[in-house]
Amino acid sequence: MNILTTHILDTANGCPAKGVEICLYKMSGAAHDASAELVKTVITNDDGRTDTPLLNEDEFALGYWKIVFKVADYFAADNSSDTPFLSDVPICFGIQNLDHYHVPLLVSPWSYSTYRGS
Template sequence: MSSLSTHVLDAVHGAPAAGVPVVLYAQRDGAWQTSGSGTTDADGRIAELAGDLSQGTYRVVFETATYFVASGTTAFYPEVVVTFVVEEERHVHVPLLLSPFAYSTYRGS
């Protein structure tokens, strides 16, 4: 089984994005089912959003509006959705570099 972690960084402030709610969904029989959830810590991390990912398709939803509202920032993206496929047993890290009008992500390790 694979595990999943994430890290959210605020590119505007050059700091971790603490307090971002994150929900993990797994695609099962054509439907999305909640598979895990958490909130980023003071370092912008969730060390283990899921500890037992099997092969399949997953979706991580970063609820960025919560973070931006708390910081008094007007933003274009109320959420960021990253869909990915797990094909082999290994740790999966999905980091998010965030700003009010742009974001980027990649497959980390």
Template sequence: MPGYLTTHVLDTARGRPAEGMEVVLFRLENGQRTEIARLKTNHDGRTDSQILPAADFATGQYELEFHAGAWMDATGVDPESPRFLDVIPIRFGMSQHDHYHVPLLVSPFGYSTYRGS
């Protein structure tokens, strides 16, 4: 099976997908971060394409940045300055050529993630 990476962002405070959140993928190698992809979530809280498609997949260390603060500002979540959550980084490793799914459950004051399917 070829490897690839996807995500799904859900707004747990309002019980719906987090449409319009910017997600950035970095590869971590030798102490350096290299940007691989920059996408926005769609109406279902997913990106329209795989974040890291099979053609570009490589095992290794990665980081996803979820731009939650800007998304909250744009979607009318009560303003707070500074926001408790702004950019949420999630560092993870991909050791096999497989489907990796890294969802984010987010609210203004907390978040969680896991390896999904």
């Protein structure tokens, strides 16, 4: 199935990150300064996932993409900080073949990591 999915895990609190806004952009190229077109904005559910794929089979396209996870409000709501160290976490990546791409975010108020999941 050719889809793009994601989820967010709060590694500091050991739970899914619910209520986080995620913006998906289609990039014009791989360069850091490539122009970006907003494709959609979604909010994570109680499981830290989106209710539908970021890209379903009809929307799926090869090329460069960027997911921006807006984590500042999430950590501010948790009273971790009035001025969180991380505000937006951008993940830029390429889709080079037809497949299921899963791009999770593991995040704390001070760090993050990602990987290509399955």
